[in-house]
Amino acid sequence: MLTRIIAVLTRDLKSGLRDAMIAYIMIVPILIAIVLKLLVPSAGANLIHVAVLESADPAFISMLEDHGRVEILADRDALVNRVSAVDDVIGLIETPQGTEMIAGGNEQEGTVEMVTAVVDLWQNRDLEIPVLVRFSDVGWELSPLAQYGTSFLIVFVSVFGGMVVMLNLVEEKQANTLAAINVSAISRLEFVVGKGLLGFILPLFHAFAILLIMGFTSIHIGMTVVVVLSIALISLIFGFVIGIYNDNSMSAVSSMKIGFIPIFGSVFGAMFLDSQWHPFLYWSPFYWAFRSIDQIILQQAVWNDMLLNSLYILLITMMVFALLYKRIKRGFA
Amino acid sequence: MIDAKELTYSYSKGKKNAIEQISFSVDEGEAFALLGPSGAGKSTTQGILTGLLPIQQGEATVAGTDLHHLSRSMFNKIGVSFEQSNVYGKLTALENLEFYRKLFDGSAIDPMTLLKQVGLDQVADKRADTFSKGMKHRLTFARSMINQPQIWFLDEPTTGLDPAIASQIKQIIKERKASGTTILLTTHNMVLADELSDKVGFIIDGQLKLVDTPRNLKLRYGEKLVQVEYKTEDTVKSELLSMVDEQERKRLGDIIHQYEIETMHTREATLEEIFIKVTGRGLV
Ligand SMILES: Nc1ncnc2c1ncn2[C@@H]1O[C@H](COP(=O)(O)OP(=O)(O)O)[C@@H](O)[C@H]1O
Numbered sequence: 001m002l003t004r005i006i007a008v009l010t011r012d013l014k015s016g017l018r019d020a021m022i023a024y025i026m027i028v029p030i031l032i033a034i035v036l037k038l039l040v041p042s043a044g045a046n047l048i049h050v051a052v053l054e055s056a057d058p059a060f061i062s063m064l065e066d067h068g069r070v071e072i073l074a075d076r077d078a079l080v081n082r083v084s085a086v087d088d089v090i091g092l093i094e095t096p097q098g099t100e101m102i103a104g105g106n107e108q109e110g111t112v113e114m115v116t117a118v119v120d121l122w123q124n125r126d127l128e129i130p131v132l133v134r135f136s137d138v139g140w141e142l143s144p145l146a147q148y149g150t151s152f153l154i155v156f157v158s159v160f161g162g163m164v165v166m167l168n169l170v171e172e173k174q175a176n177t178l179a180a181i182n183v184s185a186i187s188r189l190e191f192v193v194g195k196g197l198l199g200f201i202l203p204l205f206h207a208f209a210i211l212l213i214m215g216f217t218s219i220h221i222g223m224t225v226v227v228v229l230s231i232a233l234i235s236l237i238f239g240f241v242i243g244i245y246n247d248n249s250m251s252a253v254s255s256m257k258i259g260f261i262p263i264f265g266s267v268f269g270a271m272f273l274d275s276q277w278h279p280f281l282y283w284s285p286f287y288w289a290f291r292s293i294d295q296i297i298l299q300q301a302v303w304n305d306m307l308l309n310s311l312y313i314l315l316i317t318m319m320v321f322a323l324l325y326k327r328i329k330r331g332f333a
Numbered sequence: 334m335i336d337a338k339e340l341t342y343s344y345s346k347g348k349k350n351a352i353e354q355i356s357f358s359v360d361e362g363e364a365f366a367l368l369g370p371s372g373a374g375k376s377t378t379q380g381i382l383t384g385l386l387p388i389q390q391g392e393a394t395v396a397g398t399d400l401h402h403l404s405r406s407m408f409n410k411i412g413v414s415f416e417q418s419n420v421y422g423k424l425t426a427l428e429n430l431e432f433y434r435k436l437f438d439g440s441a442i443d444p445m446t447l448l449k450q451v452g453l454d455q456v457a458d459k460r461a462d463t464f465s466k467g468m469k470h471r472l473t474f475a476r477s478m479i480n481q482p483q484i485w486f487l488d489e490p491t492t493g494l495d496p497a498i499a500s501q502i503k504q505i506i507k508e509r510k511a512s513g514t515t516i517l518l519t520t521h522n523m524v525l526a527d528e529l530s531d532k533v534g535f536i537i538d539g540q541l542k543l544v545d546t547p548r549n550l551k552l553r554y555g556e557k558l559v560q561v562e563y564k565t566e567d568t569v570k571s572e573l574l575s576m577v578d579e580q581e582r583k584r585l586g587d588i589i590h591q592y593e594i595e596t597m598h599t600r601e602a603t604l605e606e607i608f609i610k611v612t613g614r615g616l617v
């Protein structure tokens with residue numbers, strides 16, 4: 001039983017690595033993660049983003065530069081203008097009373113607190129007692145690009161797993177090697193499990209590679225595995241269904257790409273929509289997966305939430321499976 | 334070993350039957366050839382007996398397994414060589430066989446030995462998608478015997494191969510037959526059917542017209558064929574007539590009566606000629 005499953009799995013892996021399209025799908029998430037990592041400014045440099053006046057104390061400016069990006073502007077008006085732009089810039093003006101902070105009101109959670117902490121550091125620079133401000137909470141160190149980019153990429157690779165399974169299946173059909181399988185002693189179950197395993201192993205491998213490349217090394221491994229496996233399942237079912245109904249890898253891939261729409265939709269929705277709109281995304285397993293992974297990366301994940309989210313994903317998957325079951329069965333015959 | 338009863342199969346939900354009421358049986362160690370032109374229903378019959386096509390009407394048992402209740406273990410006892418070669422292009426010849434042997438229980442033939450037998454040992458480590466059609470066909474053929482099948486299904490095993498390779502394949506089939514393997518062979522090549530089989534079934538338009546041993550067929554039809562050449566006004570015509578058939582005997586009488594006979598002799602019929610006599614059509 002096990003040897004046959006492993007035989008099917010290793011055959012797919014071996015054959016896949018010799019197939020340009022499959023090899024590409026296997027490698028591309030890693031490449032994207034590397035690019036993403038290069039795009040994200042190294043942690044620390046991006047701690048704060050402030051604007052100050054030309055007239056500010058050079059020592060203050062250089063101290064701020066140690067903690068993030070500093071823009072220097074001519075006068076108060078220019079500074080206020082800069083602050084009200086869409087990004088998270090906080091203006092700092094030194095007054096005899098202390099440092100005045102000008103915020104636009106649309107800043108990310110935590111931004112103001114961090115700048116406050118840095119300013120406190122400056123104002124207390126003469127004190128002998130060590131200042132106990134440390135930026136240990138990853139949430140603060142994270143750039144949104146690293147945080148959302150990583151979560152998005154991990155949700156996305158689950159589809160790649162399904163796609164590789166699908167392409168291997170299409171190849172079996174195209175070459176009619178499926179007929180040779182059907183006259184061997186391997187059972188349908190062994191074959192399906194062997195074919196499907198790659199759809200779990202590959203996203204797991206991708207997810208941990210991405211987390212490693214992005215530097216999220218202290219996330220909860222168990223929770224990550226649970227989320228990735230549950231989201232891989234639904235991609236796998238789609239992979240199987242599309243694989244069974246397509247004789248040509250090109251048309252199969254384009255069918256699979258339709259799956260990108262709910263993924264992009266629900267992930268971007270989760271990123272940018274106000275939480276009151278989120279119920280409109282509850283139907284999407286990718287929404288729940290994204291939320292889970294986001295919390296894992298922020299190290300705010302707790303088992304209860306993770307399991308609940310995965311339960312939603314599994315329930316949705318089961319409904320999809322129930323809808324497609326007849327087609328799957330017919331396709332294999 | 335193989336028992337087929339009134340098998341009827343349609344690809345179009347009953348509109349047109351690809352095969353109709355096919356019944357025959359193959360005993361242990363026997364080689365049975367389904368002989369018929371392209372489109373006769375040979376592959377369809379083999380498809381049903383190997384479980385690739387669902388059994389729609391009729392009954393069939395293969396190696397003791399009722400095909401209405403297919404069990405995977407039956408496949409340990411059978412081997413199937415396909416008309417169209419079907420191997421993994423991205424795997425080497427050796428990898429193809431190594432993979433396939435793992436799908437069976439029990440002992441398998443060493444893949445390298447098989448490759449040597451079909452003359453592919455030199456290219457064992459080459460990917461199958463670099464192979465010619467004939468090489469792929471030989472690999473498909475080699476794969477079909479890896480589990481040392483008791484029953485061997487061979488769909489057009491030599492079609493499209495060059496003569497040297499075809500005779501090599503024929504030799505392998507003969508050897509396995511001699512060691513007791515039961516064989517179901519489909520072919521439109523009567524020489525092959527004549528040479529390899531104990532029994533021949535003539536199949537045409539989905540119907541099995543006749544089953545007998547090649548020897549009986551020749552005894553029954555062979556000596557009683559007359560080849561006659563006669564002169565009409567401006568040409569010499571030739572006809573092959575059966576002395577069993579009432580009408581053809583009459584026709585011979587008419588010819589002798591009306592025309593000048595050039596040559597006339599009886600001779601043994603080939604299976605192909607018998608096929609034409611029985612079915613009224615040729616094998617291609
Ligand atoms: N997959 C198929 N779908 C529809 N018709 C088919 C299919 N395969 C074969 N047929 C038809 O069934 C008949 C028998 O074909 P087949 O069994 O392949 O004949 P043979 O093997 O003797 O050449 C033919 O009329 C053929 O056109």
Ligand SMILES: [Mg+2]
Binds near residue numbers: 375377416488
């Ligand atoms: Mg055929």
